[in-house]
Amino acid sequence: MEEHSGHRQRLRESFLALGAKAMPEHQLLELLLTYAIPRRDVNPLAHRLIERYGSLAAVLKADVAELKNAGLGEYAATLIALAGAMRNISEKPRKKQRLNNPERAAEYCMQLLRPHRYEVMYLVSLDSGLKPIHEDMVSSGTIDQSTVYPRIIAECALRHAAAYAMLCHNHPSGNPAPSNEDIAMTKMIFSALSGIGIQLYDHIIVGDERAYSMARNVYIPSDINNNNQGTEDKST
Structure with a gap:
């Protein structure tokens, strides 16, 4: 216990003396976790979370549910989600431009996914003018039909009163072309959202600063996509 206490004190001293930018990501997360888990060595947990998600x-x-699924208790999950929410509020928000063509959607998704080294998927809820309302991480790790739950995606879209929804995920391999699993999953989610009156606007796949629009390549049937005007997307 004394060993853990001394290590925690050193983490606090490093933060106070050097600032966050001078500390490794796992140490910053470890320091945050000490305030929710006071009597346990949280170093392995911090490493495990960074490895699972790819970055701090x-x-x-x-969100809290995702963090609890990753093995955190309610207090620790709430603290991390709160820190993330406060960070989002304090940061300059992403420009809420209309994502009314694949080029804009691709740029938006590349910016959103750039911090992630491992495969993740986001649902972007859009208003009736195709402006982003909210971003929800809905899956992480190897993404296929078994790890993406249409019910969770539908709940996120309904929670934010979305008129349209956009999926985006990354291919760490660098090739943004969709796999057969990506195509099947997109069709499954399209059907689930259609059943609650929400249009799946696009599914953007990002790899090595390139993006593939599944709507542009006719994997998502939609009058709104057919009517959009804009420059070409960064598809392969």
Whole structure:
């Protein structure tokens, strides 16, 4: 116990003396966790979360339910989600431009996914003018039909009163072309959202600063996509 206490004190002293930018991400997360888990060595947990999500920024974007699924208790999950929410409020928000063509949607998704080294998927809820309302991380790790739950995606879209929804996920391999699993999953989610009156606007796949629009490539049937005007997307 004394060993853990001394280590925690050193973490606090490093933060106070050097600031966050001088500390490794896992140490910053470890320091945060000490305030929710006071009597346990949280170093392995901090490493495990960074490995699971790929970066501290990605950990801070996860919601309470996702963090609890990753093994955190309610207090620790709430603290991390709160820190992430406060970070989002304090940061300059992403420009809420209309994502009314694949080029804009691709740029938006590349910016959203850039911090992630591992595969993650976001649902972006859109208003009737195709402006982003909210971003929810809905899956992480190897993404396929078994790890993406249409019910969770539908609940997120309904929670934010979305008129349209957009999926985006990354391919760490660098090739943004969709796999057969990506295509099947997109069709499954399209059907689930259609059943509650929400249009799946696009599914953008990002890899190596390139993006593939599944709507542009006719994997998502939609009059709104057919009527959009804009420059070409960064598809392969």
